[in-house]
Amino acid sequence: xxxxxxxxxxxxxxxxSPTPTLPIPKVPFWEIEVNEENEEKxxxxxxxxxxxxxxxxxxxxxxxxxxxxxxxxxKSMIHLDQQDAEMNFKFFMHCxxxxxxxxxxxxxxxxxxxGDVTTVGVGLNASAGAFMLHGxxxxxxxxxxxxxxxxxxxxxxxxxxxxxxxxxxxxxYMNHLRNYVAEIYAxxxxxxxxxxxGKIERxxxxxxKQALHVGLVDQVLxxxxxxxxxxxxxxxxx
Numbered sequence: 001x002x003x004x005x006x007x008x009x010x011x012x013x014x015x016x017s018p019t020p021t022l023p024i025p026k027v028p029f030w031e032i033e034v035n036e037e038n039e040e041k042x043x044x045x046x047x048x049x050x051x052x053x054x055x056x057x058x059x060x061x062x063x064x065x066x067x068x069x070x071x072x073x074x075k076s077m078i079h080l081d082q083q084d085a086e087m088n089f090k091f092f093m094h095c096x097x098x099x100x101x102x103x104x105x106x107x108x109x110x111x112x113x114x115g116d117v118t119t120v121g122v123g124l125n126a127s128a129g130a131f132m133l134h135g136x137x138x139x140x141x142x143x144x145x146x147x148x149x150x151x152x153x154x155x156x157x158x159x160x161x162x163x164x165x166x167x168x169x170x171x172x173y174m175n176h177l178r179n180y181v182a183e184i185y186a187x188x189x190x191x192x193x194x195x196x197x198g199k200i201e202r203x204x205x206x207x208x209k210q211a212l213h214v215g216l217v218d219q220v221l222x223x224x225x226x227x228x229x230x231x232x233x234x235x236x237x238x
Contacts, residue, residue: 054080056233057089057115064098065106065128074109085114086235091136092120095129100154100177103128107135107184115235116140120221121211126150131181134188134216140232141217142225149206149216153197154181189215 033043053060057080059073077089091110095103110117110132119136121129121143130149134141143149154177179193186196211217219225 057087059089059091061091061093061095061129061132063094064096065102065132066098067102070099070102070105073106077109077113081113081115088116088118088232088235089113090118090120090229090232091132092122093125093129093133094121094123095125095132097127097129100128100131100181103131104177104181106132110135116232118142118229118232119217120144120229121147121149121217122221124148124150127152130216131184134185139218140229142219142221142229143208143211143217144221145208147208147211147221149211150203151185151200151206151216152203153200154178 033041035041054076059076061069061073063069080087080089089110116137117135118140119133119142121133123144125133125143125147127150130151133143133149182196182200183193185191185200186193189196191199206214206216208217208220212220
C-alpha cells in the first residue's frame with residue numbers, strides 16, 4: 001500500500017503534544033494496626049508524596065497568599081488538629097506578600113491549634129508573609145541563611161477587584177486590621193506601638209541575621225536544625 005501527500009507543498013499539520021510532567025513518586029507510610037487479639041502490627045502503605053507530607057503536617061506556601069491558599073492552609077490545619085491535637089506542624093514558606101486578611105487568618109489559626117507550629121522562611125517573606133513567619137511557636141521560628149524578610153506599614157485592599165464605595169464600617173475594619181498587625185508586631189518585637197509604627201513607616205528589609213536580631217525569628221536554619229525540625233513530631237508536655 002502506498003501513502004502519499006496530496007498537497008506536497010503544504011506542511012504537515014501536527015497537534016502540539018502536552019507538556020510532559022514528571023510522575024509523582026510514591027513513598028512508604030507506616031501505620032500501627034490493632035487486631036482482634038489486641039496485638040499491634042505494623043502496616044506499610046504506599047501513598048503519594050504530597051499525601052505523605054500532608055499526613056506528616058508539612059505545609060508549603062510558595063506564592064503570595066490569596067483566598068485559595070488561605071482556605072487550603074486553614075482547612076488543612078483545622079482538620080489535622082482534630083485528628084491528633086498533639087502533633088506539630090511544619091510550615092515552610094516563600095511568600096512575597098499578598099492578602100493581609102488571608103495572612104491574618106492563617107496567623108490566627110496558627111495560634112488556635114494545639115500542636116506547635118514551626119515556621120521556616122526560605123527565599124523572601126514580605127508583608128503578610130513576614131507576619132505569618134513570625135507567628136510560629138516562640139523558639140521554633142526559623143529563616144534560611146540566605147532568606148530575606150520585609151515588614152512595612154499594614155495595608156489593606158479589601159475591594160481591590162471590585163469598584164465599590166467604601167463605607168464607614170469598611171474604613172473602621174481596615175483601621176482595626178492595621179492596628180492589630182502593628183500591635184502584634186510591637187508585642188512580639190518588644191517595641192511600643194508608637195515606635196513600631198515609626199519603624200515600619202517605610203519598607204524595612206531584613207537579612208536573616210537582622211531578622212534574628214530584631215526578634216522576627218528565633219534561629220537561622222542549617223542542616224542540623226532542619227533534621228531537628230523534621231524529627232519534631234509531637235508537642236512536648238508542659
